[in-house]
Structure formats: structure tokens, C-alpha cells
Amino acid sequence: MAKGLAEQRRQEMIAALRAGGHRLTPQRLAVVEILAESANHPSVEQVFKRVQRDFPTTSLATIYKTMSLLKQMGQVLELGFAHWGSRYDGKKPYPHPHVICTRCGAIVDPESPGMQELAQQMAGKSGFRISHHRLDFFGLCPRCQGR
Amino acid sequence: MAKGLAEQRRQEMIAALRAGGHRLTPQRLAVVEILAESANHPSVEQVFKRVQRDFPTTSLATIYKTMSLLKQMGQVLELGFAHWGSRYDGKKPYPHPHVICTRCGAIVDPESPGMQELAQQMAGKSGFRISHHRLDFFGLCPRCQGR
DNA sequence: TATCATAGGATAATCGTTTTCCATAGCAGT
DNA sequence: ACTGCTATGGAAAACGATTATCCTATGATA
Numbered sequence: 001m002a003k004g005l006a007e008q009r010r011q012e013m014i015a016a017l018r019a020g021g022h023r024l025t026p027q028r029l030a031v032v033e034i035l036a037e038s039a040n041h042p043s044v045e046q047v048f049k050r051v052q053r054d055f056p057t058t059s060l061a062t063i064y065k066t067m068s069l070l071k072q073m074g075q076v077l078e079l080g081f082a083h084w085g086s087r088y089d090g091k092k093p094y095p096h097p098h099v100i101c102t103r104c105g106a107i108v109d110p111e112s113p114g115m116q117e118l119a120q121q122m123a124g125k126s127g128f129r130i131s132h133h134r135l136d137f138f139g140l141c142p143r144c145q146g147r
Numbered sequence: 148m149a150k151g152l153a154e155q156r157r158q159e160m161i162a163a164l165r166a167g168g169h170r171l172t173p174q175r176l177a178v179v180e181i182l183a184e185s186a187n188h189p190s191v192e193q194v195f196k197r198v199q200r201d202f203p204t205t206s207l208a209t210i211y212k213t214m215s216l217l218k219q220m221g222q223v224l225e226l227g228f229a230h231w232g233s234r235y236d237g238k239k240p241y242p243h244p245h246v247i248c249t250r251c252g253a254i255v256d257p258e259s260p261g262m263q264e265l266a267q268q269m270a271g272k273s274g275f276r277i278s279h280h281r282l283d284f285f286g287l288c289p290r291c292q293g294r
Numbered sequence: 295t296a297t298c299a300t301a302g303g304a305t306a307a308t309c310g311t312t313t314t315c316c317a318t319a320g321c322a323g324t
Numbered sequence: 325a326c327t328g329c330t331a332t333g334g335a336a337a338a339c340g341a342t343t344a345t346c347c348t349a350t351g352a353t354a
Contacts, residue, residue: 023300023351044341059303064342066301079281080229083311085341095281099289108288122193134226134242134283140276141248170320170331191310209312230342232310260332302349313338320331320353 009091010036013075020073030054033067035076035090040096041107043085079107099128156238157183158220167220177201178213182223182237186247188254190232226254246275 017024030051033041042050048063067088070076077089078106079098087107101109108128160179164171175200181189190195195210214235217223225234226245234254246255255275 024300025351027302057303061304061343062302078229079283080227082227082229082233086229098283099288100283101291103287103291106288106290128288134281136226136245136247136281136283140250141246141253144248144250144277145251145276172332174318174333204334205334208312208335212332297353300328301349304326305345307344308342316335318333
């Protein structure tokens, strides 16, 4: 929403790239800018097409590589789905709830009340008609914590 | 846990197949039995290997088809992941929280306190060391609700 | 500006899943 | 039980998103 937020995120991502010793190529800067600005959780394909507007020779592989790089630096959040492609969040690269339309694929961020809300309550807030949901926690099980 | 629960789920799945006008083939019955009994959220590959013990000529496609059928009848819950294969829950085929080990792939069902718990709290209960989590709601957005 | 490792581009490879096509076998109805 | 219709199983090809490969080009430093 706020213009300054996108700019701030852009700077943060660029700083992270610099700090990691990565090169600031035009393609990377383009991806960063798109991720910092888009509130619609874009797909790789969508980012690809937008980058192509400025750099027509860009390869899809470059987008994937850049996404992967930003992700492992914690600068983008990947929303991976099993049957459709992944979606990316560069504005809030930390875990937070999402409401997803199974028909058009729209993804919105409900204002997170602290995560201790019920599914039904979230449905009301977003105006979505919730059919089902998914709540996953990732980490190491007791057996695996011993390295 | 209880022996009777698996048997009950098996009966329910068979009844659902009958009600849907689907044939009770040996392969389907084998898949149903495995899903009703396994508490470890098996993958397609795991189900496949177990069915093969009884029916060596079984095809992987058959398992996929059967899983898909049971899923669309609401008799199994699919836990789809973007980068690894899907996992299936035939014991509790309705949305509920899962705790997943990112190292060994173990999946356990924490006793669901009503879903209004924080990630940190769930970590304590399961003994897992949570690194990140995922909370998704699926449904129709306002624009799509108008068919 | 010269150097050199890193990054980009094009394409092939990967992998879980789906589709295709035909032979087989459930499951009525006789 | 027997027959016949149609859904289902089996084998392999197709699929689609993502990843790897390989070579050239280009940032970043001195």
C-alpha cells in the first residue's frame, strides 16, 4: 500500500545481495523491484513476463535462480503448492497466513491477529468462502534433532 | 491407535466406494486397507510398494488413480508439497494440523486443541523444533463467489 | 582497463503426476 | 452360472513445473 514500503523492501533485498557477495545484475534488480512492489504474490511466470518487458532476452531459468537465491537469503517467502506452481511474497518474507482462491488463484494477506484465530473467523474477515484450509509446521522431530 | 478405528475407516471407505457406484477391485481394497491402518501419512510410493506385496503386477498409475478417487470422495486428505511428493491421511480425512520433520519427512498429528494455538505452543507439545510453518485457507474469493 | 569468477541464456534433464490406450475383469441381469 | 456392458488395471508415453548443464558474457575489483 504505502509507496515507501516497497522502496524499503527493495533496498533491503539489494543490501542482502551485496552482503552475500552477489552481483547486482540488471536482471536481479528487475526481479527485486517486482517482488518489492507486487502485492499479489506473483508466480515465476508472472515475474518472468514482467522482466522480459525490460530485458527481452531474459531466460526463465534466470528468474528461478534469482528466486531461489532470494529465498535462501530469507528475502522472499515461497508459497509452494503441489499441483499448481509456487507463488512468492517479497513484501513480507516471513511466515504469515494467506487466503487463497481455488478458482482464480488470488492470494491475499488477512490482517494477522496473532495466528490464534479459527478458520471460520478468518473467512468472515476476508470475504472468502473457505472450503478447506491447511496448517503446517516445519522443523526437526525429536529423533532428528540429534543431528 | 485403537484397532477398531482402522477397521471402521476401512468400512467407511468401502461404503463410500459402493455408494459412488465404484467397483471393489482387489487393488482398491488393498489401498483402502493400507490407508485405514497406516498412521504415518504414507506417500504414493509407500502405498505402491505395500500393494505390490499382494499384487506384484500392480501399476503405480493404479495407486494414483485410487488415491485421486478416494480424495475426491473426501475419504483421504492429501498433504501436497511443492518440492517433495504428496502424503496422504486416510485416518482423519478432514483438515487438521500436522507437524512435519524437514529432515526425515515424519508427519505426526498433534492433539488439536481447536486450532487457535500459536506455532510456538505446538512446538512444545510435539517435541519438534519448529523452524517455520504454513497456514493456508482455501476457498472462493468474493469476486469468484458469483460463479 | 584487464582480470576472473560469477551470472545469464538456451536447452536438456528431472521427477512426481496424469493421460492414453487397450485388455481385463467387476457386476448387473438373465 | 453365463453374458455383456462398462469401469478399471497395466504399461508406457506425455506432461508441467523446476533444476541442472554448459558455454558465453559481464559485474566487480585492482
